[in-house]
Amino acid sequence: MGELKDRLAKIPREDGRWLLETLPGSLWRASQTARLHQLLTDFDFMQAKLAECGVQALIEDYDLAMSSDVLLNPEQTETLQLIAGTLRLSTHILASDTTQLAEQLWGRLLSFENPEIVALLEQAKQAQKKPWFRPLTTNFTPPGGPLIRTLTGHSSGVSAVAITPDGKQAVSASFDKTLKLWDLATG
Known part of the structure; x- marks a missing residue:
């Protein structure tokens, strides 16, 4: 996938953004699942899509790829579920600092022995050009547990949460004197 990184470096930013936005869907529609899977397990693609x-x-690309188990x-499927779960758990961090992708992957996936995950972590390690904190053990909540996503936005403690009857939204009340309406699928 190094060619994608090189290609993005040579084209105008708006063209690169368009490529990052449309490539996964195009591969999915063309039933090129091997290429789509390769793209979604490539750290350079993940970092570029996240930043842009x-x-x-990025999470929606994984959901699209997994929408047809056939x-x-x-x-x-397990590899993509682990990566998507990691991204969901890390959303509150990555939304404010996209450079934390390698740390989030390492901190959440290091205990998994899946060869594709091991290769992704190695690629993430090799991609780091600046000093970074590389966990030596799994030190963040790994995907697959009861925690799915952390919702952030209140400036004070949360005093109440209610889920809508359809289970698609939540309302939270805070001591900051605000109510927030959350889309549970997207955070």
């Missing part, structure tokens, strides 16, 4: 389009757009084998 945001964490939710196209992926069980190992590929």
Whole structure:
């Protein structure tokens, strides 16, 4: 996937953004699942899409790829689920600092022995050009547990939370004297 990084460096930023936005969907529509899977397990793509389009757009690529289990084998599906789960758990961090992707992946996925995850972590390590804190053990909540996402936005403690009857939204009340309406699918 190094060619994607090189290609993005040679084209205008708006063209690069368009490529990052449309490439996963184009591969999915063309049933090129092997290439889509390769793209979604490539750290350079993940970092570029995150920086240019945001964490939710990146998560939606994984949801799209996993929307048809027939196209992926069980190992590929597991890999994409682990990465998507990590991104969801890390949304509140990555939304404010996209450079934390490598640390979030390492801190949440280090305990998994899946070969594709091991390769992704190695690629993330190699991509670091500046000093960074590389966890030696899993030190963040790993994907697959009861915690799915952290919602941030209140400036004081939360005093109450209610889920809408359809289970798609939540309302939180805070001591900062605000109510927030949350879309539970996107945070």
